[in-house]
Ligand SMILES: Cc1ncc(C[n+]2csc(CCOP(=O)(O)OP(=O)(O)O)c2C)c(N)n1
């Protein structure tokens with residue numbers, strides 16, 4: 001069952017990251033909590049549809065309190081992330097991008113909701129599914145695409161590729177390929193922030209499969225003990241490569257694992273960008289105030305394979321379709337339209353703008369030269 005923050009003194013919110021504002025909303029929240037199990041269980045398009053409707057109600061009540069420019073930027077960033085990655089898939093298939101390539105399609109609400117709640121001087125670290133998060137932290141689409149192409153204009157000169165976007169200036173510390181490895185590094189980054197005496201925070205993203213690694217448990221223990229300003233974001237897309245969470249983890253409720261370390265935690269619906277933003281904002285406030293860490297379990301679903309080379313034989317088309325009924329971009333657009341914040345022409349403008357940015361990024365990557373041969377032995381650590 002979904003959990004609210006476990007620490008005394010942390011804010012009391014409902015499990016889905018929205019504060020219940022009236023009794024109708026409270027009832028909807030209750031229903032959502034009951035259906036949490038249904039999100040992951042049997043393939044039932046009817047349930048997916050009713051969850052979509054319930055979630056829309058919550059979004060519409062949150063939208064009323066938010067600035068139109070912010071809403072527009074959130075939608076733009078989600079659409080940009082989606083268009084960018086669709087283009088990645090396209091150019092990967094014609095051999096422009098080599099090596100591993102893990103797409104974020106379906107998970108955009110997690111990155112956008114969480115990273116847009118940060119200040120520019122905060123830090124982010126993540127795993128290899130990193131293109132969209134890198135852009136959200138300020139690395140340009142050109143530099144991300146050129147990195148994917150292995151070109152010198154890339155964020156690390158074309159020597160990192162898809163899994164290793166990085167920018168110290170922007171506070172984006174990778175792009176890591178070792179599952180769970182970044183949890184320890186992220187904890188160290190938060191230690192450095194505290195040591196230096198600022199009030200910056202670190203968002204440390206990882207997949208649910210990383211939780212079975214010792215690194216997760218050791219890091220949470222230290223972060224709580226030493227009060228480190230880190231927000232652990234578990235993007236629970238329900239699969240680690242071809243293995244479902246149910247087959248690999250003895251306990252399904254990830255947010256409850258925080259209780260073992262006396263840490264605050266929340267379960268959040270990762271299809272709802274506003275719920276993600278609200279839950280992350282609460283966690284950030286706690287971290288800035290006295291360094292308290294938080295574990296957020298953000299339940300989502302990846303619409304594409306694990307990587308571009310995944311044959312996808314471990315799940316059915318029906319299951320994917322059911323989850324696509326809850327597409328985070330579609331949901332947010334519908335809520336914005338029904339709340340009369342945006343009309344069709346605004347969506348067209350946003351989509352056109354995103355496509356133009358992606359086209360510019362591809363042009364930049366195509367025209368950027370490959371790294372010089374003399375770069376072969378620079379930045380090499382052995
Ligand atoms: C320590 C380690 N073990 C195994 C792998 C191989 N591997 C790469 S991705 C992956 C699955 C990780 O799934 P999850 O953490 O849920 O992230 P997702 O891909 O779903 O975003 C595995 C096992 C690895 N890279 N590192």
Ligand SMILES: [Mg+2]
Pocket residue numbers: 207208209235236237238239240241
């Ligand atoms: Mg996963």
